[in-house]
Amino acid sequence: IHNLKYFKRTCGEIFELKAELNSDKKEKKKEAVKKVIASMTVGKDVSALFPDVVNCMQTDNLELKKLVYLYLMNYAKSQPDMAIMAVNTFVKDCEDPNPLIRALAVRTMGCIRVDKITEYLCEPLRKCLKDEDPYVRKTAAVCVAKLHDINAQLVEDQGFLDTLKDLISDSNPMVVANAVAALSEIAESHPNSNLLDLNPQSINKLLTALNECTEWGQIFILDCLANYTPRDDRESQSICERVTPRLSHANSAVVLSAVKVLMKFMEMLPKDLDYYGTLLKKLAPPLVTLLSAEPELQYVALRNINLIVQKRPEILKHEMKVFFVKYNDPIYVKLEKLDIMIRLASQANIAQVLAELKEYATEVDVDFVRKAVRAIGRCAIKVEQSAERCVSTLLDLIQTKVNYVVQEAIVVIKDIFRKYPNKYESVIATLCENLDSLDEPEARAAMIWIVGEYAERIDNADELLESFLEGFHDESTQVQLQLLTAIVKLFLKKPTETQELVQQVLSLATQDSDNPDLRDRGYIYWRLLSTDPVAAKEVVLAEKPLISEETDLIEPTLLEELICHIGTLASVYHKPPSAFVEGSRGVQHKRLPARAGSGESAESPDTVSTGGVSEAPPAVIPSQGDLLGDLLNLDLTPPTTTGPPPPTSSMQMGAMDLLGGGLDSLVGVLSNTMGASFGAPPAVMPGSFNAPVSGGLSDLFDLGGGVGMPMGAYVPPKTVWLPAMKAKGLEISGTFARRSGVVQMEMTLTNKAMSVMGDFAIQFNRNSFGLAPAGPLQVLTPFTPNQSIEVTLPLNTVGPVMKMEPLNNLQVFYFRY
Secondary structure: OOOHHHHOOOOOHHHHHHHHHOOOOHHHHHHHHHHHHHHHHOOOOOHHHHHHHHHOOOOOOHHHHHHHHHHHHHHOOOOHHHHHHHHHHHHHHOOOOOHHHHHHHHHHHHHOOOHHHHHHHHHHHHHHHOOOOHHHHHHHHHHHHHHHHHOHHHHHHOOHHHHHHHHOOOOOHHHHHHHHHHHHHHHHHOOOOOOOOOOHHHHHHHHHHHOOOOHHHHHHHHHHHOOOOOOOHHHHHHHHHHHHHHHHOOOHHHHHHHHHHHHHHHHHOOOOOHHHHHHHHHHHHHHHHHHHOOHHHHHHHHHHHHHHHHHOHHHOOOOHHHHOOOOOOOHHHHHHHHHHHHHHOOOOOHHHHHHHHHHHOOOOOHHHHHHHHHHHHHHHHHOHHHHHHHHHHHHHHHOOOOHHHHHHHHHHHHHHHHHOOOOOHHHHHHHHHOHHHOOOHHHHHHHHHHHHHOHHHOOOHHHHHHHHHOOHHHOOHHHHHHHHHHHHHHHHHOOOOOHHHHHHHHHHHHOOOOOHHHHHHHHHHHHHHHHOHHHHHHHHOOOOOOOOOOOOOOOHHHHHHHHOOOOOHHHHHOOOHHHOOOOOOOOOOOOOOOOOOOOOOOOOOOHHHHOOOOOOOOOOOOOOOOHHHHOOOOOOOOOOEEOOOOOOOOOOHHHOOOOOOHHHHHHHHHHHHHHHHHHOOOEEOOHHHHOOOOOOHHHOOOOOOOOOOOOOOOOOOOEEEEOHHHOOOEEEEEEEEEEOOEEEEEEEEEEOOOOOEOOOOOOOOOEOOOOEEOOOOOOOOOEOOOOEEEEEEEEEOOOOEOOOOOOOOOOOOOOOO
């Protein structure tokens, strides 16, 4: 319908069209239907012509039938009662001698989303699934997935899913591809249905069909293969050998799907295997070829390559030059290439990388220049042998006196000082010369840190910091915090010369500031300096941990999941599908298989996808006299020791001088309390407490108040409450226990992120037992990467209670922590 005459509007158009649709002349009918479709395309309501258009279905003209079916798909939902009129025609068309008409009929049936007529379409669909023509069968396979979305129960009852599974063994590769696509779509919405029960036989059939499919059929099959876990490394190698030819396909989507399969199955290949090295070499050329496409495709390829390089940098370690930026690259491609260049930087190629980065730093695009300067700093931190050359390059850039270049250089030099202490401090004088030109908070904070950290080497450090102090209230919070710490450092190094300066900054931070972080830090420093200067020196001037080489790497478990989603939006966003797919009930968390001989399970259920906590190994519950005693996990067996009650203090917080000597008493109280609660040696219990427990309802709710009542030792095993993937690298495992009559939450915190964690706090929601923390959460900081900490939090039952209906013999309530 390309002719403009079909889109011309006239008065009384509907009546004219109605008359033409009922004309005896076939050509006039076809012209009328074309006008109807044209009106529908531009948004005009022509639903009033529904019965007249449906009458035109009875024709042998394929073009006319297509137009009528197009009209039906658009208006069937708004005219469900009228749509039933077309059912007989569908049934008739599904038995037409022309396979194109049979396929057209079954395709239209799947697109008409009307519940009333779906049951009438089951029999025609069943016939088309077993049609002799493969074009009809492949169309019917997709129709099953559409029908399942409308009425899943009907599809299961009619046995269409079993027929789809049988089509995987079809002789025609396109039928196989469409059957796989339909089953995959259904499986995504029903993750526990196990529809794609893949085995070596079915995998062999898919690989056979792979060579003869269309490009989109190949993508469906490759995505299906990526969900399969081979039995051993031999099967994994066999699949990789048959998938490798897809790397040379012209369609980039096919290439990325093949890369996904190979990246996953490589996990099972031993690294000392010759084929493993061969496969690494074969993966590089197709990835490089993707970078010669249009900018948009380049960006998608680069985002995927970024993941691949983080997982296996050896694949592209010899291909650094293809990531060098071109003058006409869009900024989003430039920034992504720059990121990958740093990830591939090594001692072997650092010279050419630095030469490129120095060139980039003289570009006109400000954002790109900033990223290039930062990249030089990252090179220095990553490749130690290049650090001196990087620092020299940064000093050259500072000499250009370009404001934003100078500021970025100072920020990265601060990181270099952290990585290589007492090595490059000779450049501080050059940095101080540019102090007046700094106007960005991050650069000012970095310079203040350098002055405070190396105050003993800078003669006029007090004057430099005092110049920042003049506009203290106008500075950002980042600069204020850094300035406070720097002046305290300066005072601890030169106390006689800077006493007035430190009093001034402490007064500004505690009395004149509304920022709670700044105020609290000021009070802490003031209290440390006024009570124990030696301790203050140990705290403030403590040796700092070296910063890690790669601070922006994706967390390992998330990286594994993203590798399993190469070629999808998840690999572009660098986020799991559950983070951006609304109502993602069918989104499953995937992981790479275990390497051969590692002893790990090839597949393990993901705790996140089930919405619960991870399953701990079964624990043996000690035998109790009465099972009712263990109903609420109460302790019923007698312990051998108990701790003394914590001492109480009559000191009132309000009566203490905040900056006076009252702190000594407070510190004493705190240390005594902590010692009694956690560190004091336990005393032996009286012999009468060792009497056996009979169990029963008498102790079910601890009615004795814990006095003279023997308490048990059984504690349920810890389970994962918060996986690392959901909490940016923080994993929490825990359990509840009753010890010495006090309910406690015992947790293990594990830092699986790449950076230090701190500032922990906890809050309870309203719950059925009124449980609430009896005190603040005490976590030793800094909490460094790969460190685990055991934490015990005492609880009380004075919190808000969530009211529930009482239990009776007809109801059972399940709950989890």
